[in-house]
Amino acid sequence: KCPGRLADYASAYVHRRIPGGPGKLTLLCDANTDGSFLVHHFLSFYLKANCKVCFVALIQSFSHYNIVGQKLGVSLTVARECGQLVFLEGLKSSVDVFFRAQAEPHPLQFLREANAENLQPLYEFVREALKPVDDGEAAWRCPVLLVDDLSVLLSLGMGAVAVLDFIHYCRATVCWERKGNIVALVHDSGDTEDEENNILLNGLSHQSHLILRAEGLATGFCRDVHGQLRILWRTPSQPTTQRDQSLTYQYKIQDKSVSFFAKGMSPAVL
Amino acid sequence: HGFPPPPAPTQAHRADLPPQKVNEEAPELGGEGHERAQPQQTLRPHHPDDPGTAGPGAPAAQLRQPPGGSPPPPGGGTGAPSGRKGCREGHGAGGSESHPRRGESPAEPGAGGQAWAARGGPHGRGVAPTASRRLRAETGRDSVEWEGRSLLKALIKKAALGGEQVHILGCEVSEEEFRAGFDSSVNSRLVYYDLFRDPLNWAQTGEALPGGPLGALQAMCERTDPGPVTVALDSLSWLLLRLPCAALCQALCAMSRRHACRGGSLAAEQLCVLGLLHRELHGPGPMGALSSLAQTEVTLSGTAGQASAHILCRRPRQRPTLETLWFSVLPDLSLDLQGGPPLESQPHPDPHTPQVDPASHLTFNLHLSKREREAKDSLTLPFQFSSEKQQALLRPGPGPATSRIFYEPDTFDDLDPEDPDGDLDV
Numbered sequence: 254k255c256p257g258r259l260a261d262y263a264s265a266y267v268h269r270r271i272p273g274g275p276g277k278l279t280l281l282c283d284a285n286t287d288g289s290f291l292v293h294h295f296l297s298f299y300l301k302a303n304c305k306v307c308f309v310a311l312i313q314s315f316s317h318y319n320i321v322g323q324k325l326g327v328s329l330t331v332a333r334e335c336g337q338l339v340f341l342e343g344l345k346s347s348v349d350v351f352f353r354a355q356a357e358p359h360p361l362q363f364l365r366e367a368n369a370e371n372l373q374p375l376y377e378f379v380r381e382a383l384k385p386v387d388d389g390e391a392a393w394r395c396p397v398l399l400v401d402d403l404s405v406l407l408s409l410g411m412g413a414v415a416v417l418d419f420i421h422y423c424r425a426t427v428c429w430e431r432k433g434n435i436v437a438l439v440h441d442s443g444d445t446e447d448e449e450n451n452i453l454l455n456g457l458s459h460q461s462h463l464i465l466r467a468e469g470l471a472t473g474f475c476r477d478v479h480g481q482l483r484i485l486w487r488t489p490s491q492p493t494t495q496r497d498q499s500l501t502y503q504y505k506i507q508d509k510s511v512s513f514f515a516k517g518m519s520p521a522v523l
Numbered sequence: 524h525g526f527p528p529p530p531a532p533t534q535a536h537r538a539d540l541p542p543q544k545v546n547e548e549a550p551e552l553g554g555e556g557h558e559r560a561q562p563q564q565t566l567r568p569h570h571p572d573d574p575g576t577a578g579p580g581a582p583a584a585q586l587r588q589p590p591g592g593s594p595p596p597p598g599g600g601t602g603a604p605s606g607r608k609g610c611r612e613g614h615g616a617g618g619s620e621s622h623p624r625r626g627e628s629p630a631e632p633g634a635g636g637q638a639w640a641a642r643g644g645p646h647g648r649g650v651a652p653t654a655s656r657r658l659r660a661e662t663g664r665d666s667v668e669w670e671g672r673s674l675l676k677a678l679i680k681k682a683a684l685g686g687e688q689v690h691i692l693g694c695e696v697s698e699e700e701f702r703a704g705f706d707s708s709v710n711s712r713l714v715y716y717d718l719f720r721d722p723l724n725w726a727q728t729g730e731a732l733p734g735g736p737l738g739a740l741q742a743m744c745e746r747t748d749p750g751p752v753t754v755a756l757d758s759l760s761w762l763l764l765r766l767p768c769a770a771l772c773q774a775l776c777a778m779s780r781r782h783a784c785r786g787g788s789l790a791a792e793q794l795c796v797l798g799l800l801h802r803e804l805h806g807p808g809p810m811g812a813l814s815s816l817a818q819t820e821v822t823l824s825g826t827a828g829q830a831s832a833h834i835l836c837r838r839p840r841q842r843p844t845l846e847t848l849w850f851s852v853l854p855d856l857s858l859d860l861q862g863g864p865p866l867e868s869q870p871h872p873d874p875h876t877p878q879v880d881p882a883s884h885l886t887f888n889l890h891l892s893k894r895e896r897e898a899k900d901s902l903t904l905p906f907q908f909s910s911e912k913q914q915a916l917l918r919p920g921p922g923p924a925t926s927r928i929f930y931e932p933d934t935f936d937d938l939d940p941e942d943p944d945g946d947l948d949v
Contacts, residue, residue, distance in 0.1 A: 425697070429699075
């Protein structure tokens with residue numbers, strides 16, 4: 254039985270194993286299940302690791318993430334107040350877009366424009382949020398951009414290429430320039446007709462260094478095994494030697510943690 | 524980046540390499556590579572008259588040729604009739620090389636034993652130069668699992684070590700990341716156009732390449748000097764997502780044309796374009812369009828941790844050939860080709876799980892003896908409609924053929940025809 258906190262292990266493994274250190278894109282992907290537990294995990298992981306986090310949260314409210322974060326041992330309120338966390342609450346600020354003067358740039362400006370071509374305002378927000386602060390205060394460790402999630406941008410009318418461009422620029426700034434990390438969640442609807450989502454998912458996969466894919470079990474819902482996590486390490490530029498690049502574990506989400514075990518080795522069935 | 528010094532006239536010219544499009548399979552995320560094995564086309568049978576790759580002195584279409592060798596008489600001598608040039612055949616190669624692509628012609632100094640693009644002799648002589656607007660493009664198609672960038676870098680390294688100019692349009696990774704792994708001699712020969720930092724000019728700093736991606740591509744054409752040159756596009760997918768397919772194809776053709784105009788009749792054959800394509804990202808239309816431009820397509824896939832390349836060559840006036848090679852890219856970006864068609868290209872059972880007989884270690888006996896098996900096989904199931912049963916039904920049998928129910932009500936039964944469930948205690 255594998256020890257728990259595998260996603261921790263995976264992240265630490267990634268940081269140790271891939272040469273050049275941080276500056277990596279981690280892609281979270283879910284299919285037939287809810288992969289948001291990975292988002293919560295990475296949020297608490299990076300906050301505990303003393304990194305500066307910019308969280309573009311388009312799906313849930315701040316209090317939701319805060320409640321889950323408290324179970325995982327971090328307080329988002331405290332982090333936000335001391336400047337470690339920059340939180341873009343999509344649900345709340347999307348309403349602000351319509352009540353502001355049009356000239357003022359807003360990260361979610363694309364909601365207001367009929368033909369928004371790109372996500373540059375959102376990128377500018379991220380760039381500003383993760384700007385290195387050199388006022389002598391306690392410096393945070395590497396900057397991290399966390400996005401939950403990117404598929405909703407497609408639903409809001411942006412094209413897949415626009416979202417890919419946004420991530421491209423974020424990679425250039427956060428990963429390459431600031432040596433930070435990006436973690437983004439994309440849903441895989443499994444629908445081959447959803448071309449935009451497939452382009453987004455595949456396009457991001459090619460740029461990622463680590464892909465964590467949470468899938469529902471093929472046989473359906475189970476009380477003791479909530480799903481299966483596939484981990485794929487990639488080195489987009491380096492030649493890969495023959496080694497295990499992919500692992501699969503099954504998991505069960507508990508109140509304050511997630512336990513992982515090898516396939517078929519759930520304690521419930523042993 | 525300064526331009527690399529013009530290559531000294533070597534006897535090794537770029538061989539008439541068809542453009543290669545490397546198509547990796549499109550596995551789903553995390554799927555095993557071997558489940559996506561490409562269908563293998565059989566190679567053309569080795570014609571008995573065709574000496575195939577007979578070694579030095581082989582026909583001009585051979586990739587390898589001794590430098591300065593006299594051009595073979597067209598169609599005569601060792602040359603098989605046109606259209607049967609066996610240079611692409613994986614087997615039947617004579618000489619020291621087991622594969623026509625492998626190995627270098629003997630006079631080429633310093634080249635590794637495993638040249639991906641083997642340098643042939645002066646292939647242009649003796650063969651009417653193809654008025655080639657045809658792009659010598661090679662595209663690599665990769666997938667999420669089997670990435671192609673390292674192969675692209677290996678090819679670039681080969682080209683650079685061979686003395687060519689190499690121009691790279693980098694879109695997907697930063698210049699540092701792309702240059703990582705090349706040693707300094709190679710790096711100094713690479714001319715890098717950076718479309719990663721600010722491709723769409725969002726930063727408005729004025730440093731971005733003007734004209735956006737298309738402008739950058741066109742600017743590359745302008746700056747290539749005459750002489751053998753390799754242009755690497757990392758990646759074609761990035762460009763294809765942001766530019767209309769037609770514009771991209773036209774730009775690629777224009778690149779070859781402009782290079783031809785500048786360099787004379789042989790120049791067209793000295794431009795090689797390497798492009799990386801992620802095949803899950805595009806539909807059949809754009810892929811087909813790029814296929815038609817490319818003379819060689821290399822599709823990357825793999826089995827059990829070993830990468831393989833399926834190479835489809837379409838040379839002008841010749842039949843297309845398909846072959847498969849196992850390969851690996853070493854950490855110093857040299858290419859290690861491991862030859863021939865793989866024996867296990869079909870998904871094979873995982874060697875780690877031995878076949879287990881589930882009935883072997885039980886405390887009870889699940890096996891049947893011979894007699895028991897016979898009895899089991901001869902048993903007719905009650906609801907199976909056999910001919911005997913059919914006869915029995917058709918035969919108007921005597922009354923008692925149907926079953927009857929004999930019912931003796933006991934004292935507590937109260938049969939009320941109006942309420943048949945009245946006796947239930949609910």
